[in-house]
Amino acid sequence: MIKKFFSKIEYLLALSQSALTPKQFIFLSSVIVGISSALAVIVLKTFAHWVFRFATYVTIHTNFFNVGIVKIMLPVIGIMLTVFVVNRFLGGSIEKGTSQILYAVAKKASIIPRKQMYAQIATSSLTVGLGGSAGLESPIVITGAAFGSNYAQKYKLSYKDRTLLIGCGVAAGIGAAFNAPIAGVLFAVEVLLVDVSISAFTPIMIAAATGALVSAIALDETILLNFPTRQTFDYHNIFYYIFLGVFTGFIGVYYARNFQRIEHYFAHMRLSSYKKAFFGASILALMIFIFPTLFGEGYETIRTLSESDPGQLLDDTLFKSFRNNNWALLAFVGCSFMLKAFASGITLGSGGNGGNFAPALFLGSYVGFFFSKLLNLTGLTHLPISNFTVVGMSGILSGLFHAPLTAIFLIAEITGGYGLMIPLMIVASISYAISKRFEVHSLDVKNLAKKGHAFTSNKDTNVLSTLDTNSIIQTDYLTISPDENLEKLVDLISHSNQVIFAVVSLDKKLLGIVHFNDIREIIFNPYRVKYTLIKEIMVQPVAVVHPTNSMEIVMDKFETTKKAFLPVIRDDKYYGFISKSVALEAYRTKLKSMTIE
Helix, strand or coil, X not given: CHHHHHHHHHHHXXXXXXXXXXXXXXXXXXXXXXXXXXXXXXXXXXXHHHHHHHHHHHHHHCEECCEEHHHHHHHHHHHHHHHHHHHHHCCCCCCCCCHHHHHHHHHCCCCCCCCHHHHHHHHHHHHXXXXXXXXXXXXXXXXXXXXXXXXXXXXCCCHHHHHHHHHHHHHHHHHHHHCCHXXXXXXXXXXXXXXXXXHHHHHHHHHHHHHHHHHHXXXXXXXXXXXXXXXXXXXXXXXHHHHHHHHHHHHHHHHHHHHHHHXXXXXXXXXXXXXXXXXXXXXXXXXXXXXXXXXXXXXXXXXXXXXXXXXXXXXXXXXHHHCCCHHHHHHHHHHHHHHHHHHHHHHHHCCCCCECHHHHHHHHHHHHHHHHHHHHHHCCCCCCHHHHHHHHXXXXXXXXXXXXXXXXXXXXXXXXXXXXXXXXXXXXXXXXXHHHHHCCCCCCCHHHHHCCCCCCCCHHHHHHHCCCHHHHCECCCCEECCCCEHHHHHHHHHCCCCCEEEEECCCCCEEEEEXXXXXXXXXXXXXXHHHCEHHHHCECCCCCECCCCCHHHHHHHHHHHCCCEEEEEECCEEEEEEEHHHHHHHHHHHHHHHCEC
């Protein structure tokens, strides 16, 4: 029955493609991709929500040293099951993080494997749904991107249209996950797509709005992160918001570095996948035993912090006897956010699947609460804690993902208005500046950077990083021996279009180069042509290129040397030349293909 339904849908879409203009079909496709992404959100969010409710219910009725034993066992079960699914059904590995979308767009012609349409849902629901300390938004984004890519492949759309529909899937995923379509659009454009023209915004906006609408209809608002109540912004507190921006900036750097240290530690651990998963999950369980706030996405505890009785966080913990002690609550919150980097790193490093979007929001809210509560307890001032709790999220999100616009508008949308726009802008921009100063690349892009595939806010760098140096090396240049005279060179020049020649030894070592412009006067003197040896007029190259050099390095060498040709050395031997004109043409071609119109 279901198969027949989808067959009819595919048939109608095929008819639509032939009846509509290409642009109209893209608009229709953006709606389809938006609905698909929203359905993924509904499945993931509902599963995670009900598991949390189940764990909370059992915790109340089954106490183990006043802490729910179920909340301790579930993350272990979830991570172990995730590893089982990956090994048994997904070929033993699964790519994590939104950086894989960037890589697919740049290096794989926007082709995302079909399995990503279900692999992320299956694994992240087990990991995060059962209490792993990570987020569902990154898997949602990858799933949405996979929907867009595979839909475009099915209907044989171009590279540009595939990339555009990937952006639609990403925007719809974020829009549906937070009921925040504007943030979804900004995230797709600011974080993932290299270049987008104004006309491309329309299908991305349609997809984001569709995803948010479907999610709002199907999901109870208690499942989504929202803050319907907040206090009025007071401009007298701007000074404190500036300091919050600085604080969140440094905490963001702390999170990024420690998260990656933990991932690196597990990546180099010489244990089987199951032993590694059990080891990591056991440590995570112990952390959740002491700090239950580290369980799952943590959105419920974020709401608790922003309410009138944040002491509820200590209920059903080892510290419940300190429930009404503000200093104990402050210490508990401080420890929670300092440990979040380790909890998330262990969750993902040991074999679980998830993302850092939810941890960023968790961290930001806890940091904002800690900052304002501490100042209030010292008697220095009286800050609106709920406002600082909310605004802190924009600081961490902006710093970790290097996406200030996404951070500003996401928090504005989930708070139900733009009353906090000024402090959001202050905190997000300051945090971003500090994070950028200490971490050149965002958290998700850092692994790409290590592999030489970095993506930054610099469009030129992004485009160059997608070019393969080997593809523009010309290896068919004629060479000459140092002991030949100029007659040989004149003969080569007359029978080829070359203007530059490599002087090589018998074993192909590069000894020097000769450029036609440098010997123009000599070759019209018959006597000098006959009696001048190549080694007498050759010059040493001012720079050489290696095939392993990135195109950004190659273009820097062209810029520094002001040369039109650079020799290429491979395995200490002459290999060929790179022409600046050829490199620029490759750049222009790639830029044109990557620009979404």
